[in-house]
Amino acid sequence: MRPVCCTHMTDTSQNILEVRNLSKSYGALQVTNNVSMTLKHGEALGIIGPNGAGKSTLFNLIAGTQPVNEGQIILSGQDVTKSTPALRCRMGVGRTYQIPKPFNGMTVLENLLVAATNGGALSLPDATDKSLEILEDLGLGDLADVPASQLRLLDRKRLEMARALATEPSLLLLDEIAGGLTEDECETLVQTINNIRASGTSIIWIEHVVHALLAVVDRLVVINFGAVLAEGDPQETFNSKDVQEIYLGIEA
Numbered sequence: 001m002r003p004v005c006c007t008h009m010t011d012t013s014q015n016i017l018e019v020r021n022l023s024k025s026y027g028a029l030q031v032t033n034n035v036s037m038t039l040k041h042g043e044a045l046g047i048i049g050p051n052g053a054g055k056s057t058l059f060n061l062i063a064g065t066q067p068v069n070e071g072q073i074i075l076s077g078q079d080v081t082k083s084t085p086a087l088r089c090r091m092g093v094g095r096t097y098q099i100p101k102p103f104n105g106m107t108v109l110e111n112l113l114v115a116a117t118n119g120g121a122l123s124l125p126d127a128t129d130k131s132l133e134i135l136e137d138l139g140l141g142d143l144a145d146v147p148a149s150q151l152r153l154l155d156r157k158r159l160e161m162a163r164a165l166a167t168e169p170s171l172l173l174l175d176e177i178a179g180g181l182t183e184d185e186c187e188t189l190v191q192t193i194n195n196i197r198a199s200g201t202s203i204i205w206i207e208h209v210v211h212a213l214l215a216v217v218d219r220l221v222v223i224n225f226g227a228v229l230a231e232g233d234p235q236e237t238f239n240s241k242d243v244q245e246i247y248l249g250i251e252a
């Protein structure tokens with residue numbers, strides 16, 4: 001395990017994402033504190049940390065829904081720190097939200113079409129083909145014409161992921177997608193994420209369900225009080241004394 005602050009890779013062609021010295025405050029509350037990290041093309045990175053540590057905020061900064069106070073975000077070699085969320089989405093950043101936010105008045109398919117025609121910029125016929133394919137892959141094929149408001153939790157989470165995939169992301173940000181699922185459902189979700197990953201999509205996954213996360217990611221970053229506490233091999237990092245003590249409150 002490498003301690004604290006992730007080192008930068010200077011060869012940007014290998015990195016789909018570089019986050020450089022990011023800081024973010026809300027009033028007096030510093031939520032992101034000088035965070036740096038990189039993600040290689042095709043890599044899957046896990047993020048864990050206590051509640052309120054600033055994990056989702058990091059996604060908001062990367063996706064552009066919140067402005068940074070300091071630092072830089074480099075996407076495929078291009079500085080997008082000041083770019084709009086829409087532009088970042090067109091450049092390949094797809095995300096899910098911790099609390100699924102579908103358009104409840106629309107069907108499952110219509111939800112994907114909105115994402116595919118706007119975020120993904122596909123024509124309607126292409127968007128329809130693409131959306132049906134994604135729904136099939138994610139086990140939602142039979143629910144295409146069902147209103148989103150009628151879905152059970154697992155299917156709402158799948159829809160959240162399907163909407164992100166409909167924008168054709170090269171970088172997928174998954175925010176606590178496994179919470180509240182049964183063990184079997186969790187296993188299905190892990191398979192789905194591994195399939196997405198096998199198709200070449202780079203992934204950053206924030207998750208409290210650590211065993212699910214460890215079944216997917218190549219590398220783990222631990223955030224505490226807005227800063228990087230540790231990063232490295234997933235199991236080794238998770239088992240380290242600092243992480244066990246600070247993240248789980250266990251005295252190792």
Ligand SMILES: Nc1ncnc2c1ncn2[C@@H]1O[C@H](COP(=O)(O)OP(=O)(O)OP(=O)(O)O)[C@@H](O)[C@H]1O
Nearest residue numbers: 026029031049050051052053054055056057058098
């Ligand atoms: N828009 C905002 N305005 C003010 N405070 C905010 C805002 N967004 C987040 N915060 C605060 O920033 C801190 C970090 O929130 P964040 O959601 O990033 O944590 P998290 O690590 O994702 O937590 P959890 O694991 O509980 O989801 C919290 O104290 C939160 O209340």
